[in-house]
Amino acid sequence: MAKTDLKFGKKLKKYGAIDFNACYNCGTCTAVCDLANKDVSFPRNMVRASVLGTSEDVKSSLKPWLCYYCGECTTFCPQEAKPGELMMSLRRYLTSRYDWTGLSGVFYRNTVAYIIGFLLIIAGVLGLYFSNIFDQEEMMHYGHYFEMFAIAGVFAFILLPNIIRMWKYTVWDTVKFFNIKVYFGSLKELLVHMFTQKRTLSCGTERENKVWWIQHLVLVIGYMSLLVITVFLDWFSTDYMVVNLAGYLVSFFIFAITFLFIIKRVKKKDEKTTFSHPSDWFFVIWLFFMGFSAFLVRIFVDLDILENNFWMYLFHIIILVQWALIIVPFGKWTHFLYRSFAMYFDDIVTKANK
Numbered sequence: 210m211a212k213t214d215l216k217f218g219k220k221l222k223k224y225g226a227i228d229f230n231a232c233y234n235c236g237t238c239t240a241v242c243d244l245a246n247k248d249v250s251f252p253r254n255m256v257r258a259s260v261l262g263t264s265e266d267v268k269s270s271l272k273p274w275l276c277y278y279c280g281e282c283t284t285f286c287p288q289e290a291k292p293g294e295l296m297m298s299l300r301r302y303l304t305s306r307y308d309w310t311g312l313s314g315v316f317y318r319n320t321v322a323y324i325i326g327f328l329l330i331i332a333g334v335l336g337l338y339f340s341n342i343f344d345q346e347e348m349m350h351y352g353h354y355f356e357m358f359a360i361a362g363v364f365a366f367i368l369l370p371n372i373i374r375m376w377k378y379t380v381w382d383t384v385k386f387f388n389i390k391v392y393f394g395s396l397k398e399l400l401v402h403m404f405t406q407k408r409t410l411s412c413g414t415e416r417e418n419k420v421w422w423i424q425h426l427v428l429v430i431g432y433m434s435l436l437v438i439t440v441f442l443d444w445f446s447t448d449y450m451v452v453n454l455a456g457y458l459v460s461f462f463i464f465a466i467t468f469l470f471i472i473k474r475v476k477k478k479d480e481k482t483t484f485s486h487p488s489d490w491f492f493v494i495w496l497f498f499m500g501f502s503a504f505l506v507r508i509f510v511d512l513d514i515l516e517n518n519f520w521m522y523l524f525h526i527i528i529l530v531q532w533a534l535i536i537v538p539f540g541k542w543t544h545f546l547y548r549s550f551a552m553y554f555d556d557i558v559t560k561a562n563k
């Protein structure tokens with residue numbers, strides 16, 4: 210029998226869960242969920258596990274990642290137990306279980322930790338600048354190298370070990386299965402879902418109205434392209450017209466789309482945007498500032514006014530360091546990664562059970 214954690218419900222509330230104890234197990238949420246089927250049924254069983262406190266069952270489950278938060282279940286729940294919001298909170302909780310550093314949990318449970326982290330980074334960057342160790346040119350040069358090392362370091366030391374832990378909890382501990390042919394063959398699930406998020410198209414109103422999916426797709430492509438253009442093609446220093454224009458274009462898409470996402474969260478017109486956890490706000494606002502500040506830095510370079518307005522670059526690099534050291538490894542950015550791996554692991558588990 211699964212062990213129960215009597216404080217599990219209380220813990221989940223710290224990750225943003227609300228009202229799920231009102232559930233009376235009617236099953237309406239599972240019946241209306243477009244992504245649930247007879248083989249993979251949710252969210253009712255996840256609500257049940259949360260109410261009963263079977264946290265180890267939740268830890269080994271991929272179901273919270275298979276939900277794309279359309280909000281249909283919340284709309285139809287007769288008890289207003291907000292199952293869609295619970296699934297989102299479970300994703301935050303799972304992120305903290307996968308993270309070997311424990312910092313994801315600290316940030317998710319405590320907004321003050323985010324603020325302290327952001328302030329430390331502001332102090333570090335400004336301290337470095339005003340200590341005159343580096344001149345402006347060197348600051349930009351090392352800022353560029355920081356991006357490369359941050360990407361490689363965060364992936365190698367934090368995200369990769371966390372993905373391995375996720376695999377252990379959800380695949381190894383559940384089906385004890387390792388077959389290189391199957392693992393290799395299922396890789397397409399990982400790549401397809403990572404870049405297209407196509408499952409969203411079967412979910413809720415997205416089936417008819419593909420606006421959110423298209424915006425999301427453009428954002429993912431824009432974000433990846435901006436990484437390549439700034440990190441590998443050195444956008445702020447390049448003389449190549451094509452690279453320069455591409456940088457303007459993708460950074461524009463990023464800040465324009467994230468601006469729309471921020472407005473939607475402010476207006477709260479659908480279930481998806483009604484409940485925003487601080488980590489949701491940080492993600493979307495920082496992504497907006499990433500695109501916007503990168504756009505402005507390059508305009509300042511082209512107008513030859515950056516040297517006298519270096520605060521613009523400092524603002525950009527502060528946002529970038531906060532993004533790279535807090536939001537990417539410990540915040541909502543990881544959902545993009547874990548969800549894609551969940552699709553991959555789910556495919557492996559399904560094949561293992563055949």
Ligand code: SF4
Nearest residue numbers: 232233235236238286
């Ligand atoms: S969450 Fe709501 S819809 Fe789902 S089983 Fe509970 S009461 Fe029913």
Ligand code: SF4
Nearest residue numbers: 242276279280282293
């Ligand atoms: S939010 Fe949508 S996808 Fe997620 S469980 Fe509810 S109905 Fe299913």
